[in-house]
Amino acid sequence: MAHLTALDDAAWQGPWRAVRVGEKVVLSVGLLVTALVSPPWPGCVLVAIACVALTCGPARIPPRTLAIAMAPALTFLVIGGVTVAVVLGGTPTPNAFFAWGPLWADPATVSKGVTAFSRGVSGTLSVMLLATTTPMVDLLTWLRSLGMPSPLVDIASLTYRLLFVLLSSALAIHAAQTARLGRISVATAASATGSLLIRSWAHAARLQAGLEGRGYTGDLPTLPRARSASPAFLATALAVVGAVWAANLAVILT
Known part of the structure; x- marks a missing residue:
């Protein structure tokens, strides 16, 4: 990775x-x-x-x-x-x-x-x-300071972060299948894709629940680093x- x-x-x-x-x-x-x-x-x-x-x-x-x-x-x-x-x-x-x-x-x-x-x-x-x-977080914070609508910045930020969650899940599934089967076939690749989609959906649902539990109001501001x-x-x-x-x-x- x-x-x-x-x-x-x-x-x-x-x-x-x-x-x-x-x-x-x-x-x-x-x-x-x-x-x-x-x-x-x-x-x-x-x-x-x-x-x-x-x-x-x-x-x-x-x-x-x-x-x-x-x-x-x-x-x-x-x-x-x-x-x-x-x-x-x-x-x-x-x-x-x-x-x-x-x-x-x-x-x-x-x-x-x-x-x-x-x-x-x-x-x-x-x-x-x-x-x-x-880093992407610095670029998004800069765009927010220029007046880009907060929902667009938040969507971009969440999408960027979820890419790493998706990557981590994909690598974990690939390593598990390789350890069990020794190789990846078409059938196992299809199974891995299905598992990846299910795990990604579960991650997204937990993220949504966490945001609601913290009183999410539609804005996820990031404190800018002074430069x-x-x-x-x-x-x-x-x-x-x-x-x-x-x-x-x-x-x-x-």
């Missing part, structure tokens, strides 16, 4: 938890917007490099944790980039790289695929920079984003 909760553990234990959420959002969103509107070179490449350097450097997130978090996204992005680069059907252009049955690709389609992939990778890394340095402003962090964030934009403009104007 350790590798499944590594992202959350890193956010709680990292040194950037002492930084205000709004300041980290400025950095992450600034890099994300830059990744979405920049060309693959140099914009997206520089955004990706900056995100990895900041995440594994000053934020002190283990590279393995970042790699585990990025692996599913990279798989999806690779598939998406290939489907954009390779055309199904139509008439291949004269300068096509290949034409294999209904599949073909030319420089224009490959360029679109590379652009989609590079923007996806750099944008995902920008979001991971915030996810690996900011002082960090002008140096904000200045560094703006400098990083500004440097990427300066490099973009330099390439575009040359």
Whole structure:
């Protein structure tokens, strides 16, 4: 279970938890917007490099944790980039790289695929920079302070917490079945899924009963952690984003 909760553990234990959420959002969103509107070179490449350097450097997130978090996204992005680069059907252009049955690709389609992939990778890394340095409870508390309706914040908070309950139940059921049977078959997987749903429903019912017993009135406020402003962090964030934009403009104007 350790590798499944590594992202959350890193956010709680990292040194950037002492930084205000709004300041980290400025950095992450600034890099994300830059990744979405920049060309693959140099914009997206520089955004990706900056995100990895900041995440594994000053934020002190283990590279393995970042790699585990990025692996599913990279798989999806690779598939998406290939489907954009390779055309199904139509008439291949004269300068096509290949034409294999209904599949073909030319420089224009490959360029679109590379652009989609590079923007996806750099944008995902920008979001991971915030996810690996900011616990969900801090982010939800910050959203509440911005005026987000309390019911929405509470639903998001409960859903997030119940995911860990669901994960714990799933791992416990899997370990029990493996110990008894030595392997997991289709039949045992179906049985485990049913048990998981029943246990999750029971957990939710106990949670509801506990809230009612404590006089729940529709609001679950969390006491915010006091954090002082960090002008140096904000200045560094703006400098990083500004440097990427300066490099973009330099390439575009040359």
